[in-house]
Amino acid sequence: MSLKRILTAALILALAACSGKSASQSATAAGGKVAVVTTISTLNSFVQGVGGDLVTVDSIVPIGASPETYQPTPQDIAKLSGAQLLVENGAGLETWLQKMLTNVTDSNLKTVVCADGLPVKGLNPHLWMDPVLAQQYVLKIRDGLIAIDPGHTPQYTKNAADYNVRLALLQKKIQFQIDTIPPAHRYMIVFHNAWQYYNDRFGIKTLGIVEMNPGQEPNPQQIAAIIDLARQHGVHAVFSEPEYSPKILQSIAQGAGVKIVEDLYDDSIGTDPRVANYTSMLQYDTDVIVSALK
Numbered sequence: 350m351s352l353k354r355i356l357t358a359a360l361i362l363a364l365a366a367c368s369g370k371s372a373s374q375s376a377t378a379a380g381g382k383v384a385v386v387t388t389i390s391t392l393n394s395f396v397q398g399v400g401g402d403l404v405t406v407d408s409i410v411p412i413g414a415s416p417e418t419y420q421p422t423p424q425d426i427a428k429l430s431g432a433q434l435l436v437e438n439g440a441g442l443e444t445w446l447q448k449m450l451t452n453v454t455d456s457n458l459k460t461v462v463c464a465d466g467l468p469v470k471g472l473n474p475h476l477w478m479d480p481v482l483a484q485q486y487v488l489k490i491r492d493g494l495i496a497i498d499p500g501h502t503p504q505y506t507k508n509a510a511d512y513n514v515r516l517a518l519l520q521k522k523i524q525f526q527i528d529t530i531p532p533a534h535r536y537m538i539v540f541h542n543a544w545q546y547y548n549d550r551f552g553i554k555t556l557g558i559v560e561m562n563p564g565q566e567p568n569p570q571q572i573a574a575i576i577d578l579a580r581q582h583g584v585h586a587v588f589s590e591p592e593y594s595p596k597i598l599q600s601i602a603q604g605a606g607v608k609i610v611e612d613l614y615d616d617s618i619g620t621d622p623r624v625a626n627y628t629s630m631l632q633y634d635t636d637v638i639v640s641a642l643k
């Protein structure tokens with residue numbers, strides 16, 4: 350065991366030892382608000398939408414980082430130890446979470462697993478990218494907050510209903526925009542498969558996925574196969590997120606003679622106000638996709 354590992358383990362134990370405070374102490378620490386921690390920043394909007402001024406929310410995976418390859422830090426354990434509600438996606442996204450939770454000794458921590466009971470496709474955890482499924486996330490977060498803070502049931506109920514009206518309007522607007530893309534152009538090659546639920550909802554075909562397994566780069570044969578598919582279908586663009594290296598995408602784009610779009614947001618919101626919450630992020634992504642595929 351390296352010195353760094355030993356120090357990290359010691360810090361984890363120290364943090365775990367001082368995390369046994371009660372829910373009421375946590376609430377006081379957060380200024381009387383329910384302290385919520387999400388795993389990924391994209392889920393924060395749902396918590397803020399339902400909780401409003403009654404909650405504080407922070408995420409574990411930093412903005413701009415990939416949840417599939419994330420390594421939690423001792424600070425993350427401290428964050429969870431002070432929280433009353435953990436909102437995780439589930440469906441296999443946060444592979445690092447269970448181990449991390451064993452270091453959190455606060456038995457008052459309640460958990461909402463957003464994807465539980467929803468129609469998960471294969472091993473793909475990105476259900477929130479479909480605003481219709483996102484409405485189910487909102488309802489689960491509402492129920493989680495009511496269980497912790499039943500005194501504010503009317504507010505949580507109203508906020509969740511209002512937020513879901515916004516999601517329904519967003520869904521209609523996105524569909525309207527996607528429908529302006531000629532059907533023969535409705536193909537995407539994506540870096541990682543965050544787009545399956547969005548694409549299935551709105552009628553885009555995910556033609557190729559560059560990185561099938563998180564953190565595992567494709568081999569030359571796989572890259573060649575994607576280039577072939579792109580040529581066959583006259584694909585207009587390959588899409589990625591800012592957190593991934595553009596190197597492989599550049600070779601695919603050059604080989605297939607298509608452009609690269611590397612500013613889609615899905616696992617993480619961004620710091621730019623245009624992508625700083627879920628609804629603006631999905632709107633921004635849609636604008637980017639439509640202009641690239643038209």
Ligand SMILES: [Zn+2]
Pocket residue numbers: 417475541542543616
């Ligand atoms: Zn992802």
